[in-house]
Amino acid sequence: MKGLRxxxxxxxxxxxxxxxxxxxxxxxxxxxxxxxxxxxxxxWLLGNPVHSAALEIVIGGNLTLEAEREVTLALVGAxxxxxxxxxxxxxxxxxxxxxxQRLCFRRPQGGLRTYLAxxxxxxxxxxxxxxACTVREKIGGLTDDGAPLKTGDxxxxxxxxxxxxxLPRSAQLPLPAQGVVTLPFVLGxxxxxxxxxxxxxxxxxxxxxxxxxxxxxxxxxxxxxKSTLTGIVSEGIPLGAVQIPPDGQPIVLMxxxxxxxxxxxxxxxxxxxxxxLAQCLPGTRVRLAPISATQAQMNHRxxxxxxx
Amino acid sequence: MNPRLETAAMDAxxxxxxxxxxxxxxxxIMAADSALRHAFGDALTxxxxxxxxxxxxxxxxRLSFCExxxxxxxxxxxxxxxxxxxxxxxxxxxxxxxxVGPELPLVAKRAGIGVEALIQRHxxxxxxxxxxxxxxxxxxxxxxxxxxxxxRLTTPRKRVPAGSVGIADRQTAIYPLLSPGGWNILGRTAVxxxxxxxxxxxxxxxxxxxxxxxxSKAEFEAAGGDTTPMEERS
Numbered sequence: 001m002k003g004l005r006x007x008x009x010x011x012x013x014x015x016x017x018x019x020x021x022x023x024x025x026x027x028x029x030x031x032x033x034x035x036x037x038x039x040x041x042x043x044w045l046l047g048n049p050v051h052s053a054a055l056e057i058v059i060g061g062n063l064t065l066e067a068e069r070e071v072t073l074a075l076v077g078a079x080x081x082x083x084x085x086x087x088x089x090x091x092x093x094x095x096x097x098x099x100x101q102r103l104c105f106r107r108p109q110g111g112l113r114t115y116l117a118x119x120x121x122x123x124x125x126x127x128x129x130x131x132a133c134t135v136r137e138k139i140g141g142l143t144d145d146g147a148p149l150k151t152g153d154x155x156x157x158x159x160x161x162x163x164x165x166x167l168p169r170s171a172q173l174p175l176p177a178q179g180v181v182t183l184p185f186v187l188g189x190x191x192x193x194x195x196x197x198x199x200x201x202x203x204x205x206x207x208x209x210x211x212x213x214x215x216x217x218x219x220x221x222x223x224x225x226k227s228t229l230t231g232i233v234s235e236g237i238p239l240g241a242v243q244i245p246p247d248g249q250p251i252v253l254m255x256x257x258x259x260x261x262x263x264x265x266x267x268x269x270x271x272x273x274x275x276x277l278a279q280c281l282p283g284t285r286v287r288l289a290p291i292s293a294t295q296a297q298m299n300h301r302x303x304x305x306x307x308x
Numbered sequence: 309m310n311p312r313l314e315t316a317a318m319d320a321x322x323x324x325x326x327x328x329x330x331x332x333x334x335x336x337i338m339a340a341d342s343a344l345r346h347a348f349g350d351a352l353t354x355x356x357x358x359x360x361x362x363x364x365x366x367x368x369x370r371l372s373f374c375e376x377x378x379x380x381x382x383x384x385x386x387x388x389x390x391x392x393x394x395x396x397x398x399x400x401x402x403x404x405x406x407x408v409g410p411e412l413p414l415v416a417k418r419a420g421i422g423v424e425a426l427i428q429r430h431x432x433x434x435x436x437x438x439x440x441x442x443x444x445x446x447x448x449x450x451x452x453x454x455x456x457x458x459x460r461l462t463t464p465r466k467r468v469p470a471g472s473v474g475i476a477d478r479q480t481a482i483y484p485l486l487s488p489g490g491w492n493i494l495g496r497t498a499v500x501x502x503x504x505x506x507x508x509x510x511x512x513x514x515x516x517x518x519x520x521x522x523x524s525k526a527e528f529e530a531a532g533g534d535t536t537p538m539e540e541r542s
Contacts, residue, residue, distance in 0.1 A: 021353050021354055022352075022353065022354055023354070023508070024354040024355070024356040024363070024365070025341075025354070025355060025356055025357060025440060025513075025514075026440055026444055026445065026505045026508065026510050027440035027441045027442060027443055027444045027445055027446050027447075027484075027505060027510075028444045028505065028506070030354075127506055128506065128508055136443075136487075137443065137444055137485075138485055138502075139444065139506055186315060186317055186318050187315070188314065188315055188316055188317070188322075189312075189314030189315055189316075189322065190314075233327075233328070233329055233358070233359045233360050233361075234358055234359060234439065234441065234448070235322060235356075235358045235359070235360065235361040235363060236316075236320075236322070236356030236357075236358055236361065236362070236363025236365075237363070238316050238317035238319075238320035238363065238365060239317065240317060240318075241316070241317065258441060258442055259356055259440075259441045259442075260356065260358050260439055260441035260442070261441075265316075267315075267317075268316060268317035268318065268320070270318050271318065271319075293315055293317075293318050293319075293373040294372065294373050294374075296318040297318060297319065297368045297372065297373060300318065300319075300368060301368070301369055304369060
């Protein structure tokens with residue numbers, strides 16, 4: 001079947017939907033789009049169910065796709081210098097590729113990940129209720145072995161011609177603006193094991209997003225935090241958990257984290273903050289902003305209501 | 309047991325039942341697991357039992373933080389430990405050989421016994437499955453007898469083949485798929501743990517028991533085992 005041909009694979013492009021749920025007890029991680037807000041908007045623009053499988057493109061790096069037939073796609077997220085043949089393509093909207101046209105992603109100019117949605121969602125085998133590609137677990141993706149997109153792959157989709165929508169003016173994408181990025185954060189019970197001075201520092205210093213960042217975890221650097229706990233008995237870890245290893249430099253655990261772990265945690269970013277952090281390039285300065293679980297849930301429900 | 313409900317994230321609560329690792333914990337953990345699944349029903353997004361805790365991940369579009377906490381509290385009322393018959397016993401055939409279990413001599417030497425005696429003693433205990441984690445179908449099991457306890461390798465290996473059976477401190481485990489790892493590897497099994505897990509039917513669950521059984525190279529090969537020797541430390 002005709003589709004989009006991968007002429008050149010970039011450093012990392014993964015098929016992602018909303019992730020796997022109800023599987024952590026198997027040792028299987030959540031996966032799913034790291035910036036789930038942009039991912040959902042991309043699907044919404046094509047009238048897809050918002051959980052549909054789309055392509056998560058990280059950095060770009062000359063990823064080049066060629067249309068074998070006419071198709072309308074949606075692109076939401078970071079500006080990765082996308083072009084159709086030689087013409088620049090603006091993100092946050094839909095566009096149509098004619099047969100033979102090439103879509104290319106160069107380098108990040110604002111944010112780190114962008115989402116390319118396809119009519120009806122990408123075709124890929126489903127494992128444990130999801131098409132999310134987890135490289136480390138060798139699950140998901142085009143051939144269900146966790147492999148990222150490679151040169152020569154062909155992407156196909158299962159929907160007909162969509163009726164494209166416009167991104168509403170009220171839509172707030174989690175893309176970094178100028179200056180310090182604020183990350184709402186829910187304090188966890190283990191915060192009690194951090195010294196008062198460390199708790200102060202957690203929320204009153206700017207942290208820097210480190211180079212050591214991937215879909216498992218994102219390290220922040222700054223004045224180290226000290227816990228009276230060095231290790232704990234391994235326990236389940238939620239999305240966005242901020243764990244403090246012995247060097248005192250926080251690691252925010254993201255979609256592909258291990259399901260259990262043994263470092264003390266000071267709390268967890270909200271899902272919205274995880275999406276925002278997933279768009280931060282190394283060197284970005286961030287601030288943790290405490291919020292109650294109740295307030296965070298209200299904000300989360302408001303975000304979800306955008307898609308009906 | 310002293311149950312505590314702790315905020316873990318916007319939509320996740322840690323139920324802490326114990327503070328230390330004991331095999332006896334698991335009957336309570338598994339009882340809490342089924343009580344919580346029953347109480348939360350569809351509003352449960354994920355439930356992750358581990359040695360001393362369960363992480364309850366709930367759908368916050370259906371339950372507020374207070375409702376979820378109350379539901380969990382009520383589910384624990386009058387909790388009774390799961391009976392030992394609830395956990396199944398699984399026998400895992402293992403080919404113990406230095407080519408696929410390079411730490412056999414090291415662990416034996418630390419214990420002051422021969423390699424044969426080490427194999428016999430590793431097989432002599434029914435290990436309790438405490439948690440699945442690290443990789444799909446990876447079970448943390450124990451407790452290994454004190455004499456065989458061996459700390460993790462100082463430098464983890466980049467590639468530990470699927471089926472590798474190892475020891476770290478007083479725990480033992482099987483690598484379901486090729487992954488990095490720092491456990492002391494004693495042998496290899498042909499049982500496809502990863503395939504079970506990715507179908508959503510793990511061979512064993514927390515609370516189950518696992519017994520290792522030493523088999524010959526011929527039996528291992530007949531079961532479809534891969535006899536490729538372990539790579540040098542890289």
